Amino acid sequence: MFRALREPDHPVAFSFDGRPLQAAQGQSLASALLAAGVRHFRTSTVSGEPRAPYCMMGVCFDCLVTVDGVQNRQSCLVEVRDGMVVESQHGARTLIAGDLR
Amino acid sequence: MTARIIDRTDRMADAYDLVVIGAGPAGLAAATEASRRGVKVIVIDENPAPGGQIYRSVTRGNPDAMPFLGPDYWSGKPLADAFLASASDYAPGATVWSLEPATAAAEGAPALARIGVSQAGAARIINATVVILATGAMERPMPVPGWTLPGVMTAGAAQIALKSAAIVPSGRVVLAGCGPLIYLLAAQLIEAGAEIAALLDTTDRRRYLPALPYLPDFMRSPYVAKGLSLLLKVRRAVKVVSGVETLRIEGEGTAQAVAFRTGNTERTIAADCVLLHQGVVPNVNLASAAGCAIAWNERQRAFQPVADAHGRSSLPGIYIAGDGAGIGGAKHAEVAGRLTAIAALADAGLGDTGVGELGPGGLDRRATAELERQRRRFLRGRAFLDTLYTPAPGFRAPRAPETIVCRCEEVRAGALREIVALGVPGPNQLKTFVRCGMGPCQGRMCALTVSEIMADERGVSPADIGIYRFRAPVKPVRLSEIAAMPHTPSAVLAVTGHAPEDGP
Numbered sequence: 224m225f226r227a228l229r230e231p232d233h234p235v236a237f238s239f240d241g242r243p244l245q246a247a248q249g250q251s252l253a254s255a256l257l258a259a260g261v262r263h264f265r266t267s268t269v270s271g272e273p274r275a276p277y278c279m280m281g282v283c284f285d286c287l288v289t290v291d292g293v294q295n296r297q298s299c300l301v302e303v304r305d306g307m308v309v310e311s312q313h314g315a316r317t318l319i320a321g322d323l324r
Numbered sequence: 325m326t327a328r329i330i331d332r333t334d335r336m337a338d339a340y341d342l343v344v345i346g347a348g349p350a351g352l353a354a355a356t357e358a359s360r361r362g363v364k365v366i367v368i369d370e371n372p373a374p375g376g377q378i379y380r381s382v383t384r385g386n387p388d389a390m391p392f393l394g395p396d397y398w399s400g401k402p403l404a405d406a407f408l409a410s411a412s413d414y415a416p417g418a419t420v421w422s423l424e425p426a427t428a429a430a431e432g433a434p435a436l437a438r439i440g441v442s443q444a445g446a447a448r449i450i451n452a453t454v455v456i457l458a459t460g461a462m463e464r465p466m467p468v469p470g471w472t473l474p475g476v477m478t479a480g481a482a483q484i485a486l487k488s489a490a491i492v493p494s495g496r497v498v499l500a501g502c503g504p505l506i507y508l509l510a511a512q513l514i515e516a517g518a519e520i521a522a523l524l525d526t527t528d529r530r531r532y533l534p535a536l537p538y539l540p541d542f543m544r545s546p547y548v549a550k551g552l553s554l555l556l557k558v559r560r561a562v563k564v565v566s567g568v569e570t571l572r573i574e575g576e577g578t579a580q581a582v583a584f585r586t587g588n589t590e591r592t593i594a595a596d597c598v599l600l601h602q603g604v605v606p607n608v609n610l611a612s613a614a615g616c617a618i619a620w621n622e623r624q625r626a627f628q629p630v631a632d633a634h635g636r637s638s639l640p641g642i643y644i645a646g647d648g649a650g651i652g653g654a655k656h657a658e659v660a661g662r663l664t665a666i667a668a669l670a671d672a673g674l675g676d677t678g679v680g681e682l683g684p685g686g687l688d689r690r691a692t693a694e695l696e697r698q699r700r701r702f703l704r705g706r707a708f709l710d711t712l713y714t715p716a717p718g719f720r721a722p723r724a725p726e727t728i729v730c731r732c733e734e735v736r737a738g739a740l741r742e743i744v745a746l747g748v749p750g751p752n753q754l755k756t757f758v759r760c761g762m763g764p765c766q767g768r769m770c771a772l773t774v775s776e777i778m779a780d781e782r783g784v785s786p787a788d789i790g791i792y793r794f795r796a797p798v799k800p801v802r803l804s805e806i807a808a809m810p811h812t813p814s815a816v817l818a819v820t821g822h823a824p825e826d827g828p
Contacts, residue, residue: 224475224597225485226494228516229389247489249372249384254489262474262578268763269734273577275474277731277769279481280377281370281799282462282607284732284764285472293445295764295800299484302372302417 225257237307246303253279253286253299256309264288264298265312287312327408330366330415333441333448337413340366341674342665343439343452345420345610348376349400349654350646351458352407353661358668359410361675366413366450368420368441374404376460377480378654381488383408392515393487394508396550396654403658418443422796423455423614425639437641440797447805454641454668457611457629458661461604461647464626464715466501467722467729467737467773470573471600475580479509479601492518495596498582500524500571503713504551506601510558522593523558524568524584526602528716538708545705546655570718573598602715606648609768612794615639620787623710624651625720626772627791633696634687635664636671643668651710656702663695721773721780729777730770732763737777744781751775751792764800767792 231247238244239261246255253276256264263273264286276286279299289310290296298309330336344355347369355367367374375382379400387398408414422440436451463478470476479499485491492513497520499506510523542548558564565586572583574592583592605626612618617630617638628650635643645664646657669675670687722729725738735758743757751774754760760774761767767774775786782789816824 224494225491228490228492250489250491254485254491257485258489258491264474267472267734268732272472272734273474274472275477276481277472277477278463279477279484280462282765282768287764293802300370300417300419 224260224262225254227258235303235305237303237305237309239309240311248303250303251279251299252288252290252296252301252303252307252309255303256288256298263311266314268315271314325409325411327410327412327414330413331417331444333418333443333446336366336415336441336448336450337364339436339451340364340413340453341672342366342454342456342668343368343437343450344456344458345369345423345439346376346458346460346646346648347371347374347407347414347416348378348458348460348646348657349403350460350648350657350661350664351376351456352403353658354456354458354645354665355412356403356407356410357662357665358675359412361669363669363675365411366415367407368415368418368439370417370419372416374407374414374416375400377484379404380484385487385490390490392512394512397487400654415441415443419799419801420610421447421799421801423457423610423642425614426641435641440801442799442801442805445802445805447801447809449809452641453674454643454672456635456643456645456661456664456668457637457648458644458646458657459607459610459648460657461651462607462768463601464603464605465769465773466600466602466715466719467727468571468573468600468719469724469727470575470579472728472731472734473573473575473577473579475575475578475596476573476598476600479506479599480604482597482599483509483512486512486516492516493597493599495519496521496594497597497599498522498524498593498595499599499601500526500568500582500584501601502527502715503601503603504547504554504709505604506599507551507554507558509599509601510562511554514558514561520562521595522563522565524571524582525564525566526568526571526716526719527566527713529567530716531712531714535708535712538705538711542705542708545708546701547705547709569716570724572724602719603713604647604651605772606650607768608648608791609766609794609798611637611642611644611648612791613796613798614642616642616644618791620785621650622785622787623707625714625786626651627775627786633663634667635660636667641672652703652706656699659695659699659702663692663699666692666695717780721776729773730760730763732765732769733759733761735760735770740774740777741781744778748778750790751778754778755792761792766798767794
């Protein structure tokens, strides 16, 4: 759905739902996922329909993903980093049991 | 001198003379002006680099590699560079989730506003003598059937992706909507090599006549030459369909086509990416949650915080500058940021007021006179654009009942109209019926549409309906972050019923 205008100078490696992906350093996670061809970031909490980023500026909350185990991160406001483990979200979140510190 | 970059909340000071929220043109100008006058300033911003959305990533790229963004974009670089060379503290990648205005202070203590902020997974409260909200604008929601499908984004979203990541939509791109930005984006995408299948222009022809009286002023404005050259450039390169009255985005799991009507003709075109836009409106959540009075602007058809020409909100110590106070564009926001900083410091008796002659209220008269002149220049022509590009009623208050209005809770226009007909008093009560505005975006994406639908059903102006009352935290903050914050003995007592054993 998106393509990069140039090859990244400093590529970083990360994963989305277990799939290894590459991105340019310094870009947002949402941009990195879009450029990698990811179309579905999550499914909605009410009807379960697929969603993807709408605003790219922190307003719409449609780009929510789980980043390194932390749920509901706005991928448009998170910078992609080397080794990041990113997962799509399906439906509503569950409370994480255990040590919350 | 260089700005001190703050990457953790514990590196922020407990108190600042001035806290600026937002690093777009208004925030950058306000902070640079204030720190030049010797006060202690911090700028808190969600993005990783200064510039806001309009100058997004302007310090990171260069015009030779990305000439397609145009000279207006690159003109933001000196502003961002000047800020980075100032004595300000700068917290990028940080989110403000609450703002409590100063209340009557304890004896001898100064009245300070309290700001809840999160950065790198840790929250804290900092204090401010003066707060300038420079929270900017967001795109007016454009609720049409299918706008929640993946592959549908705002024009601004595609522009942010272009500026910050040098990526362009691939496949068949369809732009739909109205206003200057959609033509600017089309021109940028063409230059960057994207394939634009069509631009569906929804400009309402019934707006030509009301806009006409403002045309002479627009013709003398700084926007006219650029606007005309953009229109010509886009119309030469792209199929532009004018007079589009309805839109529907179709597809299974992703956008695949756009169906639209002009007059009595229905057509469908294939699309892989649909970019919607119908102007920008102030981002009012934080101002509203702080308790600032919010009012309807009929000409801009949006709600905005009540503020005077120098950014003074309805609350002492809280100022609002730039598009967050009413849409005026980037150049206007920069000037407004400077004016607001000067006024805020003068009101609080802070900082070096400069060498100019001091006028009423201790304002630096020489500095403000020139800024006022620039402000008038940048506001010239706006009335024409505001009036001409007021979206058609059906794009503000959707009539197709299946149209999703609240994207988070998937509340549709038909359901909202039915409930409004039951006699719900206002938007806040509507929430309790159907949960519209109660999802993670906290009403940002539906507030205006809900007010427009209520106004449409009742045959009144949104001014008579009002808008959701937004509440802190205005951005999600993790409970573990709140729990890890230091607590006062009285707060511990209130929650646990026991006085803390190791009080301060």
